[in-house]
Amino acid sequence: MKRTRVPSRPRAGPDANREDTVAHTDAAPRTPDQEWWRSSVIYQIYPRSFADSDGSGVGDLRGITARLDALADLGVDAIWLSPFYTSPQRDAGYDVSDFRDVDPLFGTLADFDAMVSRAHGLGLRVIADIVPNHSSDQHPWFQAALAAAPGSPERARYIFRDGKGETGELPPNNWESVFGGPMWTRVTEADGTPGQWYLHIFDTSQPDFNWELEEVRAEFDDTLRFWLDRGVDGFRVDVAHGLIKADGLPDFVQSDEEASMGGGAATKSPYWAQDGVHEVWRRWRSVVDEYEGDRILAAEAWVYPLEFMANWVRPDEMHQTFNFGYMETPWDAAALRKVIDDSIATFGAVGAPSTWVLSNHDMIRHATRLALGEDTPQGHGVGPDSPGLPDIDEGIRRARAASLLMLSLPGGAYLYQGEELGLPEAIDIPGDARQDPTWHRTEGERYGRDGCRVPLPWEAEAPAFGFSPAGETWLPQPEVYGVLARDRQLGAEGSTLEMYRAALRLRRELGLGVGAGAVTWDVTPEGVLAHRVGDVHVVANVSGAPVAVEGEVLVASHALEDGMLPADATVWVRVPE
Numbered sequence: 001m002k003r004t005r006v007p008s009r010p011r012a013g014p015d016a017n018r019e020d021t022v023a024h025t026d027a028a029p030r031t032p033d034q035e036w037w038r039s040s041v042i043y044q045i046y047p048r049s050f051a052d053s054d055g056s057g058v059g060d061l062r063g064i065t066a067r068l069d070a071l072a073d074l075g076v077d078a079i080w081l082s083p084f085y086t087s088p089q090r091d092a093g094y095d096v097s098d099f100r101d102v103d104p105l106f107g108t109l110a111d112f113d114a115m116v117s118r119a120h121g122l123g124l125r126v127i128a129d130i131v132p133n134h135s136s137d138q139h140p141w142f143q144a145a146l147a148a149a150p151g152s153p154e155r156a157r158y159i160f161r162d163g164k165g166e167t168g169e170l171p172p173n174n175w176e177s178v179f180g181g182p183m184w185t186r187v188t189e190a191d192g193t194p195g196q197w198y199l200h201i202f203d204t205s206q207p208d209f210n211w212e213l214e215e216v217r218a219e220f221d222d223t224l225r226f227w228l229d230r231g232v233d234g235f236r237v238d239v240a241h242g243l244i245k246a247d248g249l250p251d252f253v254q255s256d257e258e259a260s261m262g263g264g265a266a267t268k269s270p271y272w273a274q275d276g277v278h279e280v281w282r283r284w285r286s287v288v289d290e291y292e293g294d295r296i297l298a299a300e301a302w303v304y305p306l307e308f309m310a311n312w313v314r315p316d317e318m319h320q321t322f323n324f325g326y327m328e329t330p331w332d333a334a335a336l337r338k339v340i341d342d343s344i345a346t347f348g349a350v351g352a353p354s355t356w357v358l359s360n361h362d363m364i365r366h367a368t369r370l371a372l373g374e375d376t377p378q379g380h381g382v383g384p385d386s387p388g389l390p391d392i393d394e395g396i397r398r399a400r401a402a403s404l405l406m407l408s409l410p411g412g413a414y415l416y417q418g419e420e421l422g423l424p425e426a427i428d429i430p431g432d433a434r435q436d437p438t439w440h441r442t443e444g445e446r447y448g449r450d451g452c453r454v455p456l457p458w459e460a461e462a463p464a465f466g467f468s469p470a471g472e473t474w475l476p477q478p479e480v481y482g483v484l485a486r487d488r489q490l491g492a493e494g495s496t497l498e499m500y501r502a503a504l505r506l507r508r509e510l511g512l513g514v515g516a517g518a519v520t521w522d523v524t525p526e527g528v529l530a531h532r533v534g535d536v537h538v539v540a541n542v543s544g545a546p547v548a549v550e551g552e553v554l555v556a557s558h559a560l561e562d563g564m565l566p567a568d569a570t571v572w573v574r575v576p577e
Contacts, residue, residue, distance in 0.1 A: 037234075037296045037319050037412055038353045039513040040077040041504060042127060044416045046361045047084050047106055048092060048474060049455040052464075057472030059455065061107035065115040067458070068122055070486065074420060074497075075504030078125035080236050080298075082361055084112070085131075088138050090205040091437055092453070094238065095136035099223045109230075116231045125233035127298065132220055132280075133242040134206040142207050146187060150196050157216055158207045159199035159245065160187075172197055174251045175271065178379065179203050180442040183271075199249075201242060201271060203437045211243040211280060224287050234288065234296035237281075240312060240321070241301040244277045246270035262302045262378075273303045281317040296320065298355075302378070306339075306346040313352035320412055323355050327363065328378075331370045331398055331568075333527045333542040340409060344518050347411075356406045358399070359416035365452045367392075367399035368425035379438060381447035384428050392480060396422040397568045400496055400557035401540060404570035405529070407503045408512050408538040409519065415500075418456050421484045422496035426454040426477070433476055450475055457485035494559070502555040506572065510536050527567070532575075540570040551575040 051063030061084065071079060084106040086098035093103065102112050119126050135142060141157050148154035150162070161172040163186065175183035178201055185204045189195035199208045209216050224235065241263055252270050254262075263272025281297070288295040299312045299321035312321045329339045343354040358366040364382055373388020382389065399422060407413055429450055431439070436448030455473045458466030460482045464473050482488075489497035507513050512533050522530040522537075527544025530537065539549050546564035551573035553560065558569035565571055 036077065036125070036294055037298075039410070039412060040125075041075070041407070041413045041415060041507070041513070042078045042080050042298075043071055043074070043076040044080045044082065044360060044414060046082045046417055046453055049453050049467075050417055051456070051458070052468035052470075052472070055468055055470030055472060056105070057464075057468055057470065058105055058474045059467070060105070061102065061111040061115050065111070065118050068115075068118055068124065072122040072124060074501060075508070076124070076415065078127055078233065079119060080127035080414075081129060083129045083131060083238075088136055088205065090136070091203050092435070094131055095134075095138075095203065095206045096131050097136040097138040097140075099130070099135075099220075100226045113230060120231065126231070127234045127236050127296070128227050128232045129238060130220075130223070130227075130235045131238040132209070132211075133239040134200065134202065134208045137205045137207055145198075145207075147190060149190075155196075156213055157210055159210050160196045161199070161249070163197050168194070168196075172199075173249050174253065175199075175249075176254065177202060177441070179437045180446065199245075201239070203441070208245075209243070211276075217280065217283065221283070221287055224284065228288065228291050228295060232295075233293060234298065234319070235284075236298045236300065237284075237318070238300055240281070240299035240318070241273045241277065241303050242271065243280060244274035246274060262304060273301070273308070278311065278317060281312065285316055285318070298322070306342050310346050310350045310352065313347060314350050315352075320353070320355050322357055322360075322414065324357075324378075326354075327357050327359075327366075330375075331402065331542060333529050333540075333544070336405070336540075336542065337521065337529055340519060344410065348518075353411035354409070355412045355414060356409050357414040357416075358402055358406060359419050359452065360414070361416065361453055362449050363452060365399075365416070365419065365423060365425045366402060367395045367419070367422055368427075369395075370398040370402055371395040379446070379449060381436070381438070381449055381451055382425060382427055383447035383451070386427075386447070389427065392424050394568075395424055396496065397558060400499060401542075401568050401570040403500070404503055404555065404557045404572065405538070405540040407507055408531070408533065408536075408572065410513060413513065416452075420497050420500040421457070421486060421489060423456075423481065423484060425451040426475070426481075427451060428478065429454075429476060435475065454478070454481070457481040459487045460485040499555060499557060503572070506536075506554055510534065512536065535574055535576065537573045537575045538570070539565055539573070541565045541567050543567055549573055 048059045050059045051067045052059050053062035083093035084102055085096045086101045086103045087093045087096050102109050116126050144154040145158055162168050164170040171182050171184035177183045184197040186197045187195045200206050201208055250270050263269040296319040299318040301312045301321050302324055303309045306325055312318050323343055326339050329335050347354045371390030371394045434450050436450045438446050438448035454475045454477055455467040463471030465482055465485050489495035519531045524530045525544050528541050528547050530539040541547055546566050548563055549565045549571055554572040556571040
C-alpha cells in the first residue's frame with residue numbers, strides 16, 4: 001500500500017542528528033488525477049531570480065509564496081524549483097553542502113513548508129530539483145575526505161585518483177570540465193605535500209560522488225524520503241545521464257560539434273550516459289512509488305538520439321525527461337515536424353509521454369535564441385560581442401509563435417519563468433557583474449548562463465521592477481524588462497502574458513496536450529505546419545507565405561491580416577465539424 005509519509009530511516013552522513021519534520025497536512029485536498037504528469041504544464045522557478053521578499057537582492061522562498069497566486073492565475077499545473085539547499089553558491093545553488101536543509105539565503109525549512117502548503121492550497125504541485133552527481137566542496141563528506149588519507153572510506157565517497165607523471169603531477173586523464181579547464185583538481189594532503197586528484201565534471205567546487213558506493217546510494221534514498229515526507233510531488237533530477245563513469249576512466253575528447261553536456265549511443269563518452277545509471281533510477285522509482293499522490297521523477301538527460309533518451313523513461317525508471325532535441329531544433333517547419341513526429345513515436349514506444357520545452361536556466365531564452373543568426377552551444381550564452389544578435393521584436397514574435405505550437409502538442413510542457421512575459425536574453429551584462437562559473441573559468445571566452453537568469457519584472461514602476469522592495473538585484477535588469485513587466489501586460493489585449501493565459505485555459509478546456517497519439521498533419525504549403533485536435537485547428541506559419549485560415553480564432557500569436565496568417569505566427573481556430 002502506498003503512503004503519504006514513511007517513518008524516516010536513521011540518517012546517514014554528517015547531518016544525522018537533524019530532526020526530520022513531517023509534511024504539512026493543512027493544504028486543501030487535491031484531486032488525485034491519475035498520471036497527471038502526462039499532459040501537465042510545469043513552470044520552472046529559478047528561486048534567486050523569481051521574487052525577493054526581504055530586500056537582499058536575491059529571490060527567496062517567501063517571495064515565491066507571495067507570488068504563487070500569479071502562477072495559479074497563469075494556469076500551470078505545477079512548479080519546479082531550482083536548488084534552494086544549503087550551498088556556498090559557487091554555482092547558484094547547484095553546489096550543495098547540505099541536501100536536507102534550506103540555505104539561509106532563501107529562508108528556512110518552515111518557509112519551505114509554508115510555500116508547499118500554499119501551493120497545494122492553490123492546486124499547484126511542487127517539484128524539487130535534486131543534484132545527485134556532485135556536492136559542494138564544503139559538504140561535510142568532502143571536508144572529511146580532504147582530511148583523510150588516500151584509500152580511506154571518506155575518500156571512497158568521491159572519485160579520488162593518483163596523478164600521472166613521476167610525482168603524480170599530471171591529472172589522471174585528459175577530461176575537460178563542462179565549465180572549461182581540466183576536470184581534475186589536485187589536493188594538498190594533511191602533511192602539506194601535493195596529493196591525489198579529485199574529479200569534478202563541473203566547477204572545482206563541485207566534486208563528483210562515487211555512485212558505485214552503496215553508502216552514497218543509501219544517503220540519497222534518505223534524502224528523497226526527507227523531501228517526500230515534507231510534501232513534494234516529485235523531483236527534477238540534475239544531470240541524470242551522469243553519475244556513473246566508465247571503468248578505468250579512459251581518455252576522451254568531447255567533439256566541438258556536441259553540446260558540452262551531450263552524450264549518446266554514438267559518442268561513447270566515459271562520463272555521460274553509462275548503462276549503470278539506470279540501476280540508480282530504478283531504485284529511485286521504487287522510492288517515489290512508495291508514496292501516494294502520483295509523485296514523479298523528471299530527468300535532465302542530454303543524450304542523443306531520441307531513441308537513446310527514451311531509455312530514461314522506461315516504465316520502471318523516470319516518468320519524464322526533458323526533450324532537448326525539441327528545444328534545440330531551429331525555427332524551421334520541416335525540422336520541427338520531424339522532431340515532433342520522432343518524439344511522439346519514440347517516447348510512445350516505451351509508454352511515456354513526450355515533453356516539450358523551449359527555455360530553461362541553462363539555455364539562451366527562446367525569445368532571443370530562435371532569431372539568432374548563428375548557433376550557440378548549450379551553456380555558452382551570448383553577449384554584446386556575439387555575432388548575429390537579433391532584433392528584440394523579431395525574437396519575441398517567433399517565441400510567441402513557437403510557444404503556441406508547443407502548447408498544442410500531446411504530452412507535458414515546461415515553461416521557464418518569464419517566458420510568459422516574452423522576456424529576451426539579457427545581453428548587456430557587464431563583465432564584472434557576471435557570476436556564472438563558465439564566464440570566469442573561460443576568462444570571458446564564453447558568456448555563460450547569466451543572461452537567462454536575470455530577476456523577473458513584476459511592476460514597471462516599482463524598485464527593481466517589483467522584484468525586490470529595496471531595488472536590489474543580484475544581476476542587473478535590462479531596461480526593456482520594465483516595458484515587459486507583468487503589471488503592464490496583465491489585462492492588455494494582445495500581450496504575451498494574455499496569450500499564455502488564454503492558451504493554458506484553452507489547453508485544459510479543449511483537451512489539448514492530452515494523449516500520446518501521433519499528431520495528424522494537414523497538407524500545407526512549404527514553411528507551414530497544421531494539425532487538428534478535435535475541432536481545434538492549429539496552424540503555425542514558420543517561414544511560409546501568408547496562408548488563409550478559416551474558423552473562429554481562439555488564440556493567436558499575431559493578428560491575422562484579412563484572414564491571412566503571416567510568417568512567424570501561430571493560431572488556434574475552431575472549425576465546426
